[in-house]
Amino acid sequence: MSHSPARRAARRARTVVVTALAAATALTITACAGPSVGATAGSDDATAEAVDWSQVEPAKEITWWSNHPGESKVVEEKFIDEFKAETGISVNLVTAGADYDEVAQRFQAASQTDELPDLVIASDVWWFRYHLNDQIMPLDDVMEFLDADAADFQPALYSDYEYDDQHWAVPYARSTPLFYYNKDLWAGAGLPDRGPETWAELEEWDASLKKEVPEKGSTFGLSTGPSWGAWWFENMIWGQGGAYSDGFELTLDAPEAIAGGQFVHDLFHESGVATLSADDAMADFSSGLIASTIGSTGSLKGALDAAKFDVGTAYLPDGPQGGGTPTGGTGLAIPSSKTPEEQLAAAMFLEFLTNTENTAAFSQNTGYMPVRTSAVESDTMTKTYEQTPQFRTAVDQLADKARKQDDVRVFVPGADALLNEALEQIVIEGTDPKTAFESVTPRIETAYTENVEPYLGAQD
C-alpha cells in the first residue's frame, strides 16, 4: 500500500512543499544580515588602501544628509545650486532628521544597507562612534589633493576631529554655548550692559533682575536634554575645577566634580536664580519670560529675529576655578563605504561648503562660528560684526576660553545621554550630586568597556 503510485505522488508533493518551506526558512535565516561575529573589531579597512585621487573621476550626483542646523536649509540649497553651476555635480539634500541625534540614528540604521549618503552631518558626540565603526573615511589625503588648506581651519575646531593622527570630519556648523541676556531687563535693573563675569556675580544681580521679569519668569533659565544639558554643564563642572573624565577615566567621584554638581543644584534649589524651562529655554528667553539663558551660537540668528528686545551675548561666566567653554556643533564626514568617485565628489562639495566665502556666508545667516580663520577676517564677517556685534562674541570666546570637551562625553556612545540623566536628577529632583553621579557611573563604564575599549585595542 505504501508503494502505491498515488501515495508516492502525494509524498512527492509533500516533499516539494517541505523542501520549499525548508529552503524559504533557510533563506530567511541566512538572509539575516548583521555584523560578523568574532572578527577583529575596528579593523580600520577605511585606512588600509590609499586612493590615488588624481586617477578618480568625481561622481555626477551625490546625496547629503543634513538637519539644516540653525534653520539653514535655504542657505544650504543656495550652496548646492552654486556648486552645481561651478562643477556640474548635483547634490541631493535630504532632511535626515530634526537634530544631530536623529540624523545619526538614521545613519546608524542605514549602515548595513546601500542607502548611505555621500556626505553626512557628524556632531561632536557622534563622529567618533562613526569612526569606531569604520563608517567614515579619513579626510586628510583627499583634502590635500583638493588644496583645501586645512591649516586655515580654526585649530580648536579642526583638531576636534583628530584621532590616530588623521581627521575624520571637517568643521561645518560649529558652535559654543553663549550667555544670552535681555538688554532691556538688564537696563531696567540698572545693571551694566555686559554678561556676568562670574556665576557669583549673576547671583548678586538676581535680586534686582527678579523685580524686572514677568510673573512666572526668572533671572536665568536653562533646559536640559540629550546633546544639550551635559554640554553646557561642562562650563560649570570645570568652573569648580572638576571634569567628567580624565581621558577615558571617569572622575565624577572627585570632590571637584561633585562641587560642580552642587553648584548647579544650588543654582536651582538654594539661591533660586535659575528655573528649568519646560521645553526650550531659548523660546522662554525670546519671549521675555527669563532674563538670561545659555544657548548655542547656532540659536543666535533665531533669537535676534524672534526677540522684541535687544539681545545681548556674553562669554559663559566663570566659577571659582575658572571655567571655559566647550566647543560643539557639527562637522561633516564622508562614509567609507562609498566608491572613490562618490567620495571625491563629496569631498569637492565639502571643500566648497567650507571655503572662506561660504563659511562666512553660513555664519552670517545662522550665527554659527566661521570655521576658517580667513573667514573671521573676511569682508562679509567684518561687516556682519559691525552691524550685529553679538556675532563676534562666539569667535572671541573661542579664542579666549575654548577648552577641549571631556573624552567620556564625546567619545563614549550613550555617555552624553547618561550624563544628562544625572544632571536632570540634580536639577529636576534636587538629588544630591554624589548620588546622581553614582547612579550613572556603572552604565557609562559598561558603555566604555562594551563599545569603545575593544575597538581601541584593535586599533593600537
Add this chain to the structure above:
Amino acid sequence: MTTTATPRAPEDSGAGPARSAIPGRTRPQRLHRSRLGASRRRKALLWALLLAGPNVVLLLVFVYRPLLQSLYLSTLQWNLGSPTARFVGLGNYIEWFSAPTTGRIVTTTIVFTVATVGGAMVLGLGLALLLNSRLRGRGVARTVAFAPYVLGGFAVGILWLFMFDPRYGLIQEVLGWVGLASPQWYTGRPWPLVMVIVVYLWKNLGYVALIYLAGLQAVPQDLRDAAALDGASSARTLRSVVLPLLTPTTFFLLVTMLLSSLQSFDIIKAMTQGGPLGSTTTLMYSIYEESFVNGRAGYASAVATILFLVLLAVTAVQMRFVQRKVHYA
C-alpha cells in the same frame, strides 16, 4: 465554538478526499480513484502554493525573518553600525533582569498599559452609548470623536505638548480660570506620564467608541424589547442584556488595544522622549533608546524579544481564559 479533530491514522494525514481504510477493497477501483485523487491533489496543492505563496513569502521576509534576526542579535554584544560583534549568549537577558532600571521600566509599562487600555475601554463604551442615543448632531459628533484616531501620533504629540505647556499652554489657562495652578507637566513626576496617557487616550478613544458603537447596533432590538416588557430599567438592560452581548467586542478591543498600547512609541517620542529621568520610558521606548541612542543593538534585541514574549503570553492568556467569558448573540 471550538472544533474537535478526530484522530486519523498516520498514513491518512494528507489532505484530499477521504480514502477507504478498509483493506481488501478492489484494487483497480482504488488505484483509479487514487490516481484521480492524486492528480487533483497535486493540482490543488499547486493552486494553494500559487495563491498562498506570495503571502507566505511576505510573511517570511517581513515578519519571521526580522523575528529570527532579532533573536540572533539578542545573543550578541553589538554596537549598532559596527561591522563586528561579540557573541555573549544569554548575557543580554541576564543583564536586563539584573539592571537597576528594569523595575522602573516595567512599572511604567504596566501603569501606562493599564491606564490607556482600561481608560479607553471604559470611556470608549461611555462615548459609544452616548453616540448611540438619539441626539441631535449625532453624525457630526461621531466624526469628531473618531477624527483623532486617524491623525499621526507624532503630530498629535507635538500639538498637545503646546497645550500642556505649564507657562503658556491652553491647559494652564483653563486651570487658571478655576483657580488651579498647572502641574509641571514636562518635569515633575508623575505628571509627564499622566500627560502621555491623556494624549494616548484622546487619540484612541474614537476608535474604541466606534467599534463599541458597531457592537451596540448589532444588539438585537427584540432582546431589548423583551427586557422592556419584563419591566427592566435601562440600567438593568445595559447590565444584563447589552454588556453581555458586547463581550465579543470587548474581547476584540482588549486584545488589539493591549497590543497597540504595549507597542506605542510615537506619542512618547514626540512629547517626552522617555524622560524626564526615564519616567515615561516604557519597554517599547527602551528598545529604541538602547539601540539608537546608546548603540547597544544586541541588548535592545534582547529587550525586544522579552517584549515579544510578553505580548505572546498576554495574547495566549486572553485567548485561553478571557474568551470563555464571551457571549455571542
